[in-house]
Amino acid sequence: MVTILSTSLSPRLTFLCERLRLSKCQSKSSTFCSLSEEPNLNRRRLVYVLVSSPCLLFTGLAASAKTKSKSPYDERRLLEQNKRIQRENNAPDEFPNFVREGFEVKVVASDNYIKADSGLIYRDFDVGQGDCPKDGQQVTFHYIGYNESGRRIDSTYIQGTPAKIRMGTNALVPGFEMGIREMKPGGRRRIIIPPELGPPVGPSTFFSSKQFEVFDVELLSIQNCERRTIGFYSDVTCN
Numbered sequence: 001m002v003t004i005l006s007t008s009l010s011p012r013l014t015f016l017c018e019r020l021r022l023s024k025c026q027s028k029s030s031t032f033c034s035l036s037e038e039p040n041l042n043r044r045r046l047v048y049v050l051v052s053s054p055c056l057l058f059t060g061l062a063a064s065a066k067t068k069s070k071s072p073y074d075e076r077r078l079l080e081q082n083k084r085i086q087r088e089n090n091a092p093d094e095f096p097n098f099v100r101e102g103f104e105v106k107v108v109a110s111d112n113y114i115k116a117d118s119g120l121i122y123r124d125f126d127v128g129q130g131d132c133p134k135d136g137q138q139v140t141f142h143y144i145g146y147n148e149s150g151r152r153i154d155s156t157y158i159q160g161t162p163a164k165i166r167m168g169t170n171a172l173v174p175g176f177e178m179g180i181r182e183m184k185p186g187g188r189r190r191i192i193i194p195p196e197l198g199p200p201v202g203p204s205t206f207f208s209s210k211q212f213e214v215f216d217v218e219l220l221s222i223q224n225c226e227r228r229t230i231g232f233y234s235d236v237t238c239n
Contacts, residue, residue, distance in 0.1 A: 075099055079108060082149070091150025096121070096192055098148040098212055105148075105212060107192065120178050121192035128187025128219060135168030138223040138238035139180060146214040162220055166238070173199045176215060183219040191215045 078099045086095055096109040113123045133139045142162050145154040156163050165171045167181065175197030183189055195210035225238040 074101070075106075086150035089149055089151040091146065092216065094123075095146070095150050096214065100148065107212065109192070113190075113192070116178070118175075118178060118197065119194045120175050120197060121194075122179050123190045125188040125190070126186065128184030130185045131222070132182050132184055133167050133180070133219075133222045136166065136225055138164055138166050138225050140164050140220045140223070141180065142218040142220065144216045146216075148211050148214075164238075166225060166236070173197070173213075175213075176217075179215070180217055180219060183217065185219055185221050188216070188218045191217060 078101060079097055082097050082099065086097070094110055094112070096107055096113065099106040099108060107121060109121065109123075113121050115121045140162050142156045143154075144152060144157065147153055167177065172180070173193065175193030176191065178197065179189060179191035179193070191214070193213045193215070195212065198210070198213050223238040225236050227234060227236050
């Protein structure tokens with residue numbers, strides 16, 4: 001079956017269909033001619049028509065070429081590929097897996113992980129004790145950052161100095177602050193940050209593409225802060 005499809009009915013297309021002795025049909029949005037069997041049709045003439053006319057050639061049903069079904073085998077293959085890469089990068093135990101196909105990413109993690117309404121995914125290894133940090137307070141914490149492949153991209157443990165940030169000052173990646181806001185001192189949590197809650201991307205930033213980021217966070221302490229002013233000098237102290 002050969003089908004010639006045009007978005008509008010034109011005299012030239014009508015002439016071509018009649019010249020090739022094709023059956024012609026018309027719908028609301030398109031006109032098409034079809035050929036089932038025509039032994040006397042000159043193939044060279046048909047090729048010339050298809051090349052010189054503003055038509056599209058389809059073999060069989062045109063709609064079947066537009067839909068791409070996902071195969072469970074492909075998903076398993078991508079999952080095993082991600083696991084293999086994570087093993088090569090020495091990713092920590094029970095690290096989440098990411099099945100990436102184009103711009104679509106599926107997070108595969110154990111039932112120990114919790115997904116918040118914001119899209120943030122986290123898991124607590126130790127809950128800790130005390131109160132959670134509030135806006136204006138300073139948090140002191142260690143962290144290790146990973147990409148989707150389980151490769152370590154940053155670590156305060158290696159730097160030898162924990163990080164200190166005041167909450168509510170937009171100094172952290174949105175997803176990171178959401179994850180640490182509900183932690184308690186002494187708590188250890190793994191945070192999976194989706195791209196929409198992640199850092200900005202571009203040539204002027206550290207991140208070059210929109211990916212999931214994974215952070216293992218250990219909250220060490222929370223300090224109250226106050227602003228002090230001496231003459232024309234003003235600063236914030238936390239203790």
